[in-house]
Amino acid sequence: MHKWFANIGRYFLMLKSVFSKPERISIYYRQTIREIESHGIGSIGIVAVISVFVGAAITIQTDFNIENPWLPRYIIGVTVRDSLLLEFSSTMVGLVIAGKSGSSIASEIGMMRVTEQIDALEVMGINAAAFLVLPKLIALVIFLPILCALSVAVGLLGGYLVCLIGDVIPVSDYIYGIQYVFYPYYLAYAMFKAACYGFLITTIASYFGYHVEGGAVQVGRSSTRAVVISSILILMTDLILTNIILH
Amino acid sequence: MIRLEHIYKKFDDRYVLNDITVNLEQGKCNLVIGESGSGKTVLMKSVVGLAEVDQGEIWYAERNFTRMERHERQELRKEMGMLFQGGALFDSMTIEDNVMFPLNMFTRDTYSSKLDRVNFCLDRVGLKQVNRMIPAELSGGMKKRAAIARAIAMSPAFLFCDEPNSGLDPKTAIKIDNLIHEITTEYNITTVVNSHDMNSVLEIGDRVIYIYEGCKCWEGTKEEVLHTDNEELNNFVFATRMAQQIKREG
Numbered sequence: 275m276h277k278w279f280a281n282i283g284r285y286f287l288m289l290k291s292v293f294s295k296p297e298r299i300s301i302y303y304r305q306t307i308r309e310i311e312s313h314g315i316g317s318i319g320i321v322a323v324i325s326v327f328v329g330a331a332i333t334i335q336t337d338f339n340i341e342n343p344w345l346p347r348y349i350i351g352v353t354v355r356d357s358l359l360l361e362f363s364s365t366m367v368g369l370v371i372a373g374k375s376g377s378s379i380a381s382e383i384g385m386m387r388v389t390e391q392i393d394a395l396e397v398m399g400i401n402a403a404a405f406l407v408l409p410k411l412i413a414l415v416i417f418l419p420i421l422c423a424l425s426v427a428v429g430l431l432g433g434y435l436v437c438l439i440g441d442v443i444p445v446s447d448y449i450y451g452i453q454y455v456f457y458p459y460y461l462a463y464a465m466f467k468a469a470c471y472g473f474l475i476t477t478i479a480s481y482f483g484y485h486v487e488g489g490a491v492q493v494g495r496s497s498t499r500a501v502v503i504s505s506i507l508i509l510m511t512d513l514i515l516t517n518i519i520l521h
Numbered sequence: 522m523i524r525l526e527h528i529y530k531k532f533d534d535r536y537v538l539n540d541i542t543v544n545l546e547q548g549k550c551n552l553v554i555g556e557s558g559s560g561k562t563v564l565m566k567s568v569v570g571l572a573e574v575d576q577g578e579i580w581y582a583e584r585n586f587t588r589m590e591r592h593e594r595q596e597l598r599k600e601m602g603m604l605f606q607g608g609a610l611f612d613s614m615t616i617e618d619n620v621m622f623p624l625n626m627f628t629r630d631t632y633s634s635k636l637d638r639v640n641f642c643l644d645r646v647g648l649k650q651v652n653r654m655i656p657a658e659l660s661g662g663m664k665k666r667a668a669i670a671r672a673i674a675m676s677p678a679f680l681f682c683d684e685p686n687s688g689l690d691p692k693t694a695i696k697i698d699n700l701i702h703e704i705t706t707e708y709n710i711t712t713v714v715n716s717h718d719m720n721s722v723l724e725i726g727d728r729v730i731y732i733y734e735g736c737k738c739w740e741g742t743k744e745e746v747l748h749t750d751n752e753e754l755n756n757f758v759f760a761t762r763m764a765q766q767i768k769r770e771g
Contacts, residue, residue: 297626297627298625298626298627301625301626386611389607389609389612390605390606390607390609391609391610391611391612393566393571393603393605393609394603394605394609394611396570396571396598397569397571397598397601397602397603397681398598398599398601398622398623398626398675399594399595399596399597399598399599399601399627400595400626401595
């Protein structure tokens, strides 16, 4: 228990360092662009592939579960759209990026710690926590909502394809359904959740990397712990935000 | 000059630094020697602020480092250069970017003047045509040289070297030692070198501080090291058969 509190305390102390004034804005800006390229643009492929299959699967499952002949067929399109918007896309993107970028961030910072590169930054007079974490944090907080919106779009495309190829419901019903009574607020809600997940993934992975002690084995372990803890916290945050915002 | 006054540091209940008082002089190579685990690295980390001391004060000329706020320390650190055991070069950057990094962070010079400075530093440490290489493409000795180039890029007043010879063959080790000594005298900087290599002591030890089990056990010059009565230091200096034979033969 004592260790948990110590970890939470150190996490917030790291956050305090991360949000202190940067030495050179232009260098941080360039770093942020690099991180967006690495963790954001580099994740478009995997998010698109997963989303298209999830969208297709949700469409088939919804069709399978709605057997009532009194319900119009376009309701499947409505359900797929709202499922993707309200839950699947943001949470799925969060978990995928926690696995992909979270482990990468924890390993990168962890290796820098064990090879004394972080000490070298500190001795130069650079705030190492801010220099290493802030660009990643900005990149993921900005780009995760974009990935989430992309995931919704590609997921809907997956549903469309399965209607077109698999003859689940008529394509016209599906298209009508995904346009039926659309609340833009749902999209804002999904993107807000994704931004929160971006914050959690970056700070937790950075924390585990930043405080690693030992060698390659410990770096690997801290990377695994970063993914596990951020995945759990993503699901907890999902529950909390859903309860606060939608309930 | 750096002055350490009654430095204490303990991990759990064990003192790793016990009442260390020493002056590290400007324009000289101050060698801190001792067995592995004697507290040399903790002492150096305490001096540069990577570890906090439990008691005592560290003075950089007239500035009390131990009482400084974080931002004041960051300012002072711009006057420091440090060579880490493994070099600690940023492995995602080229050698040129590594050496230019502190210049990018703290100066507003033009790119061409920064590049001139980088080339000067690399030339000074004897590295040529490595600008576009990444650290993984260099040998151990070249990495150390590149790390020295990065450490001197900002013309530091204080240079810290943590076991600069570890993992190097004797010939390369002597070259690195001589390079550190040349830079120290050339720029009149305060250099602190951690080492357990007796060759380094005899080569560049303008001042030698022997740490034994966390305490300052002996202090003197490289000439005095070989003729001291201090038993612990003698055991350290003449630990190898070769050294014992040399001692017997006078």
